[in-house]
Amino acid sequence: MPPSPSRSRTWPTVFLFLAPAIALLLLIYGYPIARSLGLSLMTQNLGTQLEPQFSGLGNYGRMVGDGRFWHTLGNTAVFTIAAVTIELVLGLAIALLLHRKFWGRGLVRTIAILPWALPTAVMAVGWAWIFNDQYGVVNDLLQRLHLISGPINWLGDPALAMVSLIVADVWKTTPFVSVLLLAGLQSIPDDLYEAHAIDGATPWQSFWAITLPLLMPQLAIAVLFRFAQSFGVFDLVQVMTGGGPAGSTETVSLYIYATVMRYLDFGYGAALTVVTFLLLVATVAIAIALLGRRGLRQL
Amino acid sequence: MTSSPPRRSPAIAFTLAIVLLMIFCLAPVLWQLITSIKVNADIETIPNIYWPSRQTLSHYAELFVRRPFFNYLFNSGFVAIASTVLCLAIGTPAAYSLARQPIPGRSLILGLILIVTLFPYILLFLGLLELARAFGLGNNYLALIVPYTAINLPLTILVMRSFFQQLPRDLEDAAQMDGYSTGQMLLNILLPLTLPALVTTGILTFIFSWNEFLFAFTFMTEESLKTIPVATAQLSGASQFETPYGPLAAATVVGTIPLVMLVLFFQRKIVQGLTAGAVKG
Numbered sequence: 137m138p139p140s141p142s143r144s145r146t147w148p149t150v151f152l153f154l155a156p157a158i159a160l161l162l163l164i165y166g167y168p169i170a171r172s173l174g175l176s177l178m179t180q181n182l183g184t185q186l187e188p189q190f191s192g193l194g195n196y197g198r199m200v201g202d203g204r205f206w207h208t209l210g211n212t213a214v215f216t217i218a219a220v221t222i223e224l225v226l227g228l229a230i231a232l233l234l235h236r237k238f239w240g241r242g243l244v245r246t247i248a249i250l251p252w253a254l255p256t257a258v259m260a261v262g263w264a265w266i267f268n269d270q271y272g273v274v275n276d277l278l279q280r281l282h283l284i285s286g287p288i289n290w291l292g293d294p295a296l297a298m299v300s301l302i303v304a305d306v307w308k309t310t311p312f313v314s315v316l317l318l319a320g321l322q323s324i325p326d327d328l329y330e331a332h333a334i335d336g337a338t339p340w341q342s343f344w345a346i347t348l349p350l351l352m353p354q355l356a357i358a359v360l361f362r363f364a365q366s367f368g369v370f371d372l373v374q375v376m377t378g379g380g381p382a383g384s385t386e387t388v389s390l391y392i393y394a395t396v397m398r399y400l401d402f403g404y405g406a407a408l409t410v411v412t413f414l415l416l417v418a419t420v421a422i423a424i425a426l427l428g429r430r431g432l433r434q435l
Numbered sequence: 436m437t438s439s440p441p442r443r444s445p446a447i448a449f450t451l452a453i454v455l456l457m458i459f460c461l462a463p464v465l466w467q468l469i470t471s472i473k474v475n476a477d478i479e480t481i482p483n484i485y486w487p488s489r490q491t492l493s494h495y496a497e498l499f500v501r502r503p504f505f506n507y508l509f510n511s512g513f514v515a516i517a518s519t520v521l522c523l524a525i526g527t528p529a530a531y532s533l534a535r536q537p538i539p540g541r542s543l544i545l546g547l548i549l550i551v552t553l554f555p556y557i558l559l560f561l562g563l564l565e566l567a568r569a570f571g572l573g574n575n576y577l578a579l580i581v582p583y584t585a586i587n588l589p590l591t592i593l594v595m596r597s598f599f600q601q602l603p604r605d606l607e608d609a610a611q612m613d614g615y616s617t618g619q620m621l622l623n624i625l626l627p628l629t630l631p632a633l634v635t636t637g638i639l640t641f642i643f644s645w646n647e648f649l650f651a652f653t654f655m656t657e658e659s660l661k662t663i664p665v666a667t668a669q670l671s672g673a674s675q676f677e678t679p680y681g682p683l684a685a686a687t688v689v690g691t692i693p694l695v696m697l698v699l700f701f702q703r704k705i706v707q708g709l710t711a712g713a714v715k716g
Contacts, residue, residue: 261668
């Protein structure tokens with residue numbers, strides 16, 4: 137087959153097929169990132185009457201001494217590390233459970249992904265009601281079980297508000313982790329386990345020797361996705377606690393939002409965006425480096 | 436094999452684990468449903484009432500009669516469907532191109548597409564706010580449809596590309612012999628074959644668009660243009676000291692029902708799309 141006539145015809149179609157998607161991605165992903173980079177070198181706020189003035193690295197210098205920034209970064213780290221760790225362990229347990237054959241497995245698997253599909257902001261309203269200090273069902277159940285003597289003000293206490301957010305996030309996104317891990321489990325051939333069992337290994341030993349090592353690519357992907365998403369968490373926190381009480385659950389994304397929308401400090405908001413972006417990229421790069429090229433190819 | 440445990444106890448432990456899992460997943464939603472049909476007096480009762488003897492639909496009536504919840508549902512549905520259709524229309528040819536055509540820098544493009552799926556929306560927030568202002572798109576459906584389309588493009592491209600790669604090449608060769616152009620071939624021959632994949636990615640796009648909060652919260656300030664997640668989050672009582680617990684719970688139920696339906700009907704497809712998008716990058 138001579139490829140020459142079709143080759144000359146291909147170029148316009150390649151362009152036609154790919155260009156709209158690339159253009160849209162550049163507009164919605166490329167422009168905002170580039171714009172934030174540029175704007176972060178400007179001061180543009182009420183002080184400059186919202187006119188941009190070049191200020192070099194001034195915004196970044198300001199960030200170093202900005203206690204609220206460090207505080208929100210700490211909150212974000214606590215939220216992310218706690219939520220992702222719990223989601224990973226719980227997600228793996230659920231995936232192992234759903235991997236076994238049992239009656240009604242299809243229905244159970246359906247219900248097990250339900251929380252992931254529901255709107256975060258809407259369920260954040262639901263979780264605020266569940267943790268309500270006066271009529272909340274968490275307080276009611278704990279009191280019935282005699283675990284607490286009086287109602288607890290979950291969302292009004294700095295530490296407990298963070299705990300409440302983590303619980304809601306674990307509920308919402310563990311299903312995503314277990315879906316990924318379940319797909320990984322299904323790709324591990326059964327005869328590996330059978331051979332291992334013939335050698336006298338217990339299921340517990342097989343789990344450490346076969347399941348966990350072969351599941352590494354999916355575990356890495358799950359961590360990557362979950363890390364990035366919880367690092368930028370907005371809707372859950374905004375709706376459930378609004379960053380309160382007294383800023384104790386304010387994450388970086390809420391701080392960016394407030395800097396832009398409430399204080400109209402666009403230059404500083406841009407700098408905060410850039411730093412969040414760089415932190416994310418750096419962490420992802422380290423994770424991929426740790427995974428190694430071979431691990432990556434498996435993905 | 437000395438420590439082989441008796442068969443019955445693992446079976447009971449397993450069943451218990453499954454039951455706990457079901458409670459974990461369903462209880463928070465069911466509690467909203469129960470709250471939403473309680474009368475106000477029963478909602479504000481301690482200890483809590485778990486099986487209300489008096490039921491009411493008044494909280495739902497409040498949403499649809501006194502507040503424009505039909506309107507919010509329409510906004511969410513319209514934006515989500517428009518974004519889904521656009522995303523498939525733009526993403527499918529791109530996916531085909533990246534699967535089959537000789538593209539310079541293909542692995543770079545794919546790598547970038549994979550990486551942007553990790554970006555949280557807040558990174559785009561400031562830039563999109565400026566774009567929306569520059570184009571005068573505040574309180575315009577396009578202010579949501581355009582970003583939702585773009586944000587779902589990476590997943591659509593990745594999933595559709597892996598489906599195209601699984602198709603036998605003979606089909607395309609035969610079509611080309613018959614004188615089809617690439618566009619005609621995609622539309623007439625490949626599209627019917629990839630319909631299941633289109634449904635898969637379409638459902639995911641719909642879910643993400645229906646659920647998005649940050650942009651809807653910022654770009655749609657006009658009451659009649661709000662989407663369900665924003666309207667639910669902003670639902671307030673007659674005064675700031677009064678929280679409308681009943682309507683809030685009812686709104687939660689209304690906002691989640693369409694998605695519960697989607698999950699019930701398309702569980703397999705959702706799982707398929709999620710794993711293909713995330714794992715087969």
